[in-house]
Amino acid sequence: MDTNKRFLVGVYDDDDEVMAAVKAVRSSGIKIHDVYTPFPVHGLDKAIGHPRTRIPMAAFMFGCLGLLTMFVFTLYTMAIDWPMNIGGKDFYAFPDFIPPMFEFTVLFTAFGMVFSFFITNGLWWGNKAVIFDLRSTDDKFVVAIDTSSNQKSEAEIEKALRDTGAIEVNVKEVIEEEA
Amino acid sequence: MAEHNHHFNPAEMEEWYDFTSSSKRKLIIGMLAGLATLLIGAFLVSKGLGIGIEHAHEHAGHAGHGHEAHHGLPVWAKRVVANLWMNAEFFTGISVIGMFFVAIQYLSWAGWSSIIKRIPEAFPAFLPFSGAVMLILYFAFGQELFHWRHEGIMDPESEHYDKIIAGKSWYLNNAFFVIRTVLYIGLWYGLWVFLRNLSKQEDEIGGTEWWYKMKNLSRAFVLVFAVTSSTCAWDWAMSIDTHWFSTMFGWYHFASWHVSGYAVITLTVIILKEKGYLHSVNENHLHDLGKFMFAFSIFWTYVWFAQFLLIYYANMPEETIYFRERFSGYGGIYKAPFFINLIMGFLAPFLWFMTRDAKRNFTFLKVGACAILVAHYFDFYQMMMPGIMGEKGGIGLIEWGSTIFFASAFGFVINNQLTKLSLVAKNHPMLEEAVHHDI
Numbered sequence: 001m002d003t004n005k006r007f008l009v010g011v012y013d014d015d016d017e018v019m020a021a022v023k024a025v026r027s028s029g030i031k032i033h034d035v036y037t038p039f040p041v042h043g044l045d046k047a048i049g050h051p052r053t054r055i056p057m058a059a060f061m062f063g064c065l066g067l068l069t070m071f072v073f074t075l076y077t078m079a080i081d082w083p084m085n086i087g088g089k090d091f092y093a094f095p096d097f098i099p100p101m102f103e104f105t106v107l108f109t110a111f112g113m114v115f116s117f118f119i120t121n122g123l124w125w126g127n128k129a130v131i132f133d134l135r136s137t138d139d140k141f142v143v144a145i146d147t148s149s150n151q152k153s154e155a156e157i158e159k160a161l162r163d164t165g166a167i168e169v170n171v172k173e174v175i176e177e178e179a
Numbered sequence: 180m181a182e183h184n185h186h187f188n189p190a191e192m193e194e195w196y197d198f199t200s201s202s203k204r205k206l207i208i209g210m211l212a213g214l215a216t217l218l219i220g221a222f223l224v225s226k227g228l229g230i231g232i233e234h235a236h237e238h239a240g241h242a243g244h245g246h247e248a249h250h251g252l253p254v255w256a257k258r259v260v261a262n263l264w265m266n267a268e269f270f271t272g273i274s275v276i277g278m279f280f281v282a283i284q285y286l287s288w289a290g291w292s293s294i295i296k297r298i299p300e301a302f303p304a305f306l307p308f309s310g311a312v313m314l315i316l317y318f319a320f321g322q323e324l325f326h327w328r329h330e331g332i333m334d335p336e337s338e339h340y341d342k343i344i345a346g347k348s349w350y351l352n353n354a355f356f357v358i359r360t361v362l363y364i365g366l367w368y369g370l371w372v373f374l375r376n377l378s379k380q381e382d383e384i385g386g387t388e389w390w391y392k393m394k395n396l397s398r399a400f401v402l403v404f405a406v407t408s409s410t411c412a413w414d415w416a417m418s419i420d421t422h423w424f425s426t427m428f429g430w431y432h433f434a435s436w437h438v439s440g441y442a443v444i445t446l447t448v449i450i451l452k453e454k455g456y457l458h459s460v461n462e463n464h465l466h467d468l469g470k471f472m473f474a475f476s477i478f479w480t481y482v483w484f485a486q487f488l489l490i491y492y493a494n495m496p497e498e499t500i501y502f503r504e505r506f507s508g509y510g511g512i513y514k515a516p517f518f519i520n521l522i523m524g525f526l527a528p529f530l531w532f533m534t535r536d537a538k539r540n541f542t543f544l545k546v547g548a549c550a551i552l553v554a555h556y557f558d559f560y561q562m563m564m565p566g567i568m569g570e571k572g573g574i575g576l577i578e579w580g581s582t583i584f585f586a587s588a589f590g591f592v593i594n595n596q597l598t599k600l601s602l603v604a605k606n607h608p609m610l611e612e613a614v615h616h617d618i
Contacts, residue, residue, distance in 0.1 A: 042617040056534065087494050095491050098484065 004175055007033065008154060009132045010143040010161035011168040015041045018141035021164035022047045025143070028160055030152055033144040036136035058116045059109050066108025070101040132172050144172070187611045189385075194456055194602040198594045206591040213584030217259065220576025224255035252323050254571045260320045261567040262581040263312060268415050269439070269559045270589050271309040271364070276440025277302025278371045279404055282397035285390075290609035291467055291616040294460055297602050298451070299444050300378060303371040304596035305589050310364035313415070317360065324567055326421040327351045344421050351418055363411045370400045378604060385606040408433040416559075419566035423501045427486035432562070434479040438524075439555040441471045442548035447593070449541050456602055462539040463616045469538030472551060476528035479555075483521070505561050509570035516557040516564075516574070523554035556582065 012018040019041060026032060032048050078084060079092040086093070118124060136142040143161065147154055158169045252260065277299035284292045322328040326344065331337025333345040344351070374396050381389035409429025417428045425431075445468040451457050490498045505513045527550045537543040564572040604610065 042615075060533070087492065089494075095484075095488055098488070 004173055006147045007132065007172040007174060008145045008147055008157050008161065009170045009172050010145070010164075010166035011133055011135070011170070012141040012143065012166055013139065014165075015039075015141060017165045018143065019044060019047060021161070021166070022143065024164045025145075025160050030145060030157055030160055031150050033146045033149075036132060036142040036144070038137060038139060038141070041141075055113060055116060055120075059113045062112025062116075063105045063109040065112075066104040066106070067101050069108070070097070070104035074100060130174050133170070187614065189605045189610060192459065192601075192603045192605040192610060192614075194458070196451070196456060196594075196597045196602050198598045202594060203591070206587045206594065209587030210584055210591070213580045213582070213587055215580070216576050217262075217580030217584060220578075220580050221255045221259050223576060224258060224573075225253060252320065255577075257320075257323050258568060258572070258577050259581070260316060260323050261564060261572075262577050264316050264324055264567075265559050265563045266581050266585040267309045267312040267316065268563075269436075269556065270305060270585050271313065272436030273440045273443050273589070274302045274305040274309065275367050275404070276436055277444070278367060278374070278400060279437070280440065280444060281374065282400045282404075285394040285397040286401060290612035291464060292613065293607040293609045294603055294613035294616075295444070295448050295457070295464055295468075296607070297378075297600060297604055298447050298597070299440070300375065301593050301596035301599075302440070302443070303368060305592045306364055306368040306371070308588065308592060309585075310360070310368070313364075314357070314360060317357070321353075325351075325418055326566065327418060328353075347421065351421065356414060359410065359414055363407045366403050366407065367400075370396060370403065374400075375600075379600055381604060381606050382601055387608045389606075390608050408436075416562045419563055420501060422497065425486050425490070425498075425501075427482060427489075431479075431482045431486050434475065434482045435524075435555045435558045438472060438475040438479050438551055441468065441475060442551040442555075444468060445472060445544055445548045446552075449545055451597075451602065453541070459603070459614045461616075462541075463618050464613070465541065465544055466535070466538045466618055467616075469532055469544055469547070472544075472547060473528055473532035473538065476525060476532075476551060480521075480525040480529075483524075504565045509565065509572070512570065512572055513561055513565050516561045520554050520557040520561055523550050524558060527551075527554065 010021070012021060015037065018035065018037070022032060022035060022044065026047070026049060035044060035048055037044065074097040075092060078097070083091040085091070086096070089096070132144045133140060133142045143166070145157055145161075147157065150157065152160075161169050280292075280299040281296055283289075284296060316324070322330065326332070327347065329339060331339040332341045333348045334340055335345070349355075374393055377389050377393050377396065381393075409432075412429045412432030413424075416432055417424060445465070448457065448460060448465065448468065452460055487502065490502060505517045507514065528547055531543065531547045531550065532538055537547070560574075560578070607613075
């Protein structure tokens with residue numbers, strides 16, 4: 001099933017201007033889909049009003065999972081399945097197993113974070129990128145507004161964009177392919 | 180940011196710290212109270228009332244265990260000396276880490292820290308005081324502190340002759356030890372004086388050339404500190420347990436100083452901020468300091484554990500004795516400091532500082548920094564006391580008093596030093612970047 005989405009795309013040519021624009025547009029009650037910039041603009045994520053990332057929480061969970069995995073693995077292999085006497089110590093000589101537990105914590109955290117990040121950002125293989133304006137990788141700052149998720153009319157949105165200094169306002173139809 | 184200040188004016192960044200007479204009074208009262216507590220504690224211990232003295236009584240019957248036998252000073256005096264030495268070393272470390280922090284900022288082209296760099300930059304002012312205490316203690320009571328200074332220990336004719344220790348005499352001898360100690364303190368302090376002068380000229384004259392000069396000085400300092408941070412650890416702490424050695428010890432000792440230094444920097448910045456200074460410092464800068472404390476607590480744990488694991492795994496008696504003494508030796512009196520150190524030095528900052536919000540909250544930062552300081556106080560405690568005091572050690576008024584005394588003295592010297600230059604290095608070329616720091 002394909003769904004069409006209609007976006008209004010405002011193009012700006014200054015980072016301070018786009019920051020002010022985002023704040024003004026949002027305060028007039030228009031919801032912003034996303035902003036695309038050639039370089040990171042500090043504070044823009046807060047201005048757009050994106051909810052805070054839950055990546056740290058995911059990282060913590062993956063870390064705990066890694067720790068637990070290696071704890072169970074060392075316990076099972078070294079103390080239960082095939083106990084070995086190493087240097088006359090206890091079968092489960094805990095300090096010896098801290099390095100593998102530490103490494104697995106790091107490994108699970110790193111991979112878990114990277115994959116969570118890719119999935120939440122739609123960066124999986126075969127996914128088609130939506131490019132609102134190619135110049136956002138060059139020198140333009142692009143504000144995308146989803147017309148269907150906004151109460152305001154397109155004319156009102158376009159006016160808001162123009163009033164805040166957009167040099168162009170374009171329409172972009174996006175066809176989302178759903179499996 | 181939209182409210183980017185396009186009219187950044189360095190002159191407006193200048194702030195002068197006022198060391199008020201009430202702060203002075205408080206710190207002097209702190210020093211006197213510490214001294215009084217120390218003396219009362221010493222008196223109580225001399226009367227057999229102090230904490231930890233029970234152990235001494237238990238063993239009073241059979242004097243003559245190991246190297247404890249031929250010590251001159253009574254227990255109370257020895258404990259005072261040991262505590263003064265320990266605190267002098269701990270605060271020497273915090274002072275020199277101030278210089279190290281500044282040097283690292285220059286070498287890494289860091290911009291964010293330029294707004295707070297005057298705070299760590301004031302710390303090394305305490306070096307001459309702590310260095311003098313260490314030298315006086317060494318000259319007056321060196322034989323009480325260091326096993327290798329014991330009478331006759333390097334003399335083959337003596338009954339106290341120790342072949343292993345005698346083999347280390349090329350390094351551990353009176354003259355070389357004093358030369359090294361003077362060299363460490365002298366080099367650290369001397370380089371700092373140069374840096375401080377450059378910093379002053381930067382304020383007065385302006386321009387980028389001072390930044391490059393300070394960067395060159397930082398290069399020299401880091402080279403010096405790379406060697407001396409390890410060797411001073413061997414001299415001042417590891418040589419107390421003369422038979423034992425660990426190749427990780429220099430790093431471990433440095434890591435403990437390092438994270439304590441960051442905790443003191445953070446505390447000082449927050450206290451100044453709460454007094455109304457440092458108007459452009461915000462939670463973004465504190466967030467970075469929080470990250471440093473978080474990261475270097477883990478670094479300390481990593482080094483601590485690297486030292487412990489190899490000794491534990493190899494299980495060689497001459498090495499494991501070190502942990503044996505701390506873990507279960509001397510009637511178990513060092514077990515508590517040992518675990519307080521480990522838990523508060525690792526688990527507490529690790530869990531406490533893990534989230535972003537915690538590192539941006541002043542109260543959280545203050546509590547975490549204090550936990551780190553307590554942990555690393557006990558780190559130094561358990562590095563030194565088992566070797567110096569053996570079973571006659573303890574934690575009581577002597578420990579409290581000497582720590583309060585040193586903390587107040589350190590506070591006094593640092594406060595005084597902070598008044599010497601503007602609290603913000605107004606002509607630092609990266610100051611504008613620091614003002615807009617946003618993470």
